[in-house]
Amino acid sequence: MTVKSMTGFSASDGVHAETRWQWEGRSVNGRNLELRFRMPPGFDGLERDARQRCQDVLGRGNCSISLRIQREAITTEIRLNEASLRQALAVAKAASELAAMPPPTLDSLLAMRGVVETVDAQESDEARKVLEAALLAGLDQMLEGLAAARAAEGERLAAIVHGQLDEIAGLVEKITGAASRQPQVIADRLAEQIARLTEGDTALDPERLHQEAVLLASKADVQEELDRLRAHIGAARSLLEEPGPTGRKLEFLAQEFNREANTICSKANDIEVSHAGLALKSVIDQFREQVANIE
Template identity: 60%
Template sequence: MTLKSMTGFARTDGTHEQIRWFWEVRSVNGRSLDVRLRLPSGLERLEPRVRARCQEQLVRGNCTISLALKRDAGQMEIRLNQAALGEAMAVAEQAQKQTLLEPAKLDTLLGMRGVVEVAEPDESEEQREAFAAALLAGLADALDQLVAARVAEGQRLEEVIEAQLSAIDILVSQATAIMAQQPDLIAARLREQIAKLDEAGASLDPERLHQEGLLLAAKADIQEELDRLTAHVAAARELIASGQPTGRKLEFLAQEFNREANTTCSKAAGIEISRIGLELKSVIDQLREQVQNIE
């Protein structure tokens, strides 16, 4: 099983009797699962079931779910609200007297809110439940498409992340090879400094120089950091191969990668190790950006 992204989009539509429905589901990155619903008035009762369906298939991400309905005009009954029309006429008459303008026309009065009402036909509980079942089936299809989109994006992310892990492996191997030369480089540098001090007539204690040399070598030893980086690469690959939602664990692991790279740069005793440390930081920054997209 591959990684899943938290980014995706899906849209489905269908018809139940004379009602056409449209589901739109989209998700983006999020620390946890946050579902936001936009349901038509009168369908609020579906919210618990919609949320439950999402929780069954999604683990993380900010998910927005929208439902739109389009009813057949023949299903609707247009009613005139006599009380609202009377109030509208009274207001229009009063305004006409005060402004001496033309009286309000009928189409203007009918266009005022509440004067004309569109009523939907009464439905039995069985009819409402059948409609709800059709809508939920459409939602299930939309969620399946969303998951498929997230899987497809996850496959692309997995390829990118594997390339970054391989780059870290290569840089660690390069640093390990250079590390074998570190004692000689430190000794050469120390000899240069001693020669300059000798020219200046400074008095040097051989035992103290030996201790300083050992201290410099210990400070420049990055083998422990390199070993940890290798272990982190192996751990990241195990997480990816597990087939489980691993986004949070990979984010934490990326922080550990960064910590070892920072220490490597701070300990670097030569230009080559500094260069490798900086390249490690660059690759790890890219890795951190990618794993933030993973479920």
């Protein structure tokens, strides 16, 4: 079974060195493939590669992709600001001479603001590339899970749609076998109507009556619509077995199904065909709702 849904969710967690992350992906039905990313500050550059990987896996749907980053510990470095220390020494020496007091100790000088600095360690380009490669591998894992979720939902959808096609086929055969579609039945009904209107006057030409019955039967004939419905059913079943996205083609077929059902209802000349036509429209509407979720 190759049917895939556009609805799914997946998440993947990972860790590299001092960095933890989590990818999340959610998708719902959409006309085309629309990707929206939420990336943490400093990782916006990943979006281009992430977008390409999503396009390689997903065919259609509105997809939201998010990345959360957590640094377990931040490596820091303690640096001596030599220029500030020289200035502090010069000021301390001048103050010591003016006050006739011993100069301050080294501890006092190092405690002065700006002499000793604590800064975050700079991440090398190579370390950054290794981290980004690990993040993209985590994205691939999340996309694999999302594709699997969409495929599992697709199997469920396919079973429902096949059942709806079976219902449509059954209603088509019911209308095909309706007694009211037989020309003789139409002729008898027409004769009854004419007899009722003319109060039993038999002056009407039987041949003309037959011609009118044939004309009425041709106007009420739905054979072409039934034939097209059978063709649409076959086309839909074939699409459900095709690889790749077929949802838009199935949506188009749903419109064609509905058009034929409307024509059958408009031509219905008895209660049996009318009820079957309305049931047909109901099943087709359910079919349309389901295929709207197929990729």
